[in-house]
Amino acid sequence: MILVLAGTLDGRELAASLAQSGHQVLVSVISSYGRSLAELPGITVHTGELTLDGMKDLITNQQINTVVDASHPYAVNVSANAMAACEASPIKYIRYERSEVKVPEYERLYLAGDAKEAARVAASLGKVVFLTTGSRTLKIFKSEPLLTQCRLIARVLPQPDVVTECINLGFCPGDIVAIQGPFSHELNVALFKEFGAEVIVTKNSGMIGGADTKISAAMEMELPIVVIGRPSIEYKNLCQTQAEVLAML
Known part of the structure; x- marks a missing residue:
């Protein structure tokens, strides 16, 4: 089972692609609104904010073997908890993050x-x-x-x-x-x-x-x-495309 921390549109799209590729997918979202967006065929959804202990419990109880962290680029605590929970298990951690926009030359x-x-x-x-x-x-x-x-x-x-x-x-x-x-x-x-x-x-x-x-x-x-600017975090296994995530899996 793959746990996808899908606090973003691209995270939900990735989860759908993983499910279509034959993977068992559990998506974690914070709100009921996020749940309504994430509920797709082949995907199980967990709703609610996850502490470090909560994430460890979820990994154990759901027999997670890989966490794909597709949380928002500024959700520092979520990523930190995910990396720590994976190290404690230990299981594989993959970071999936959209590219930044190139900041243009503009004097203002x-x-x-x-x-x-x-x-x-x-x-x-x-x-x-x-x-x-x-x-x-x-x-x-x-x-x-x-x-x-x-x-x-x-x-x-x-x-x-x-x-x-x-x-x-x-x-x-x-x-x-x-x-x-x-x-x-x-x-x-x-x-x-x-x-x-x-x-x-x-x-x-x-x-x-x-x-x-x-x-x-x-x-x-x-x-x-x-x-x-984005927080400075040293991610393990950083991917910026769905293809890179699938290849790493």
Whole structure:
């Protein structure tokens, strides 16, 4: 049995390919929404966040022989737990990660090492900050003293718990854009214009995460864009295509 940590669209697509190739596949997702997307023929789904101990138990109870880590490029704790659980078992660990978008030459593009740095940089660039970084970093931006006089727009998944989290953090309903991505260049431009965005903040989540169209939209509108770089992790058995994963299996 192969455990696929599929917190992304490309992870779910990989899981489907593995099942079609004859492998027994167990997909792990966090939310019920993720479960509805992952439930495909030949795939069993586990729902809920996995701690290190939880992952070890799942590996043992489901007789997992390989973990394919297709979690989001910024989900550091998930990958760390997966690698540690595989070492403890011990079983094979494979990292499947989408390629980064090549950052273009643009004088108003700023690179940040993490969300905290991005918040400080964004505060110096404008008063209306459009956040396309997902819900997990919103608290960091809301807690940054330099941003207290700025309007923060949160673009997040249209899930009740995510919207509730935004409200609890102090976002008013008019500053929450709850919509499923990725987004086209044209839609990004329209949303940035609609909210009067003066600064865009994003992660380099690759083309499948829509990083390319966010950057191109900001460039067309001549807006500053702050790009949070990926965490620096030494992955074992790194693959960037389905074919590479299948070959390694």
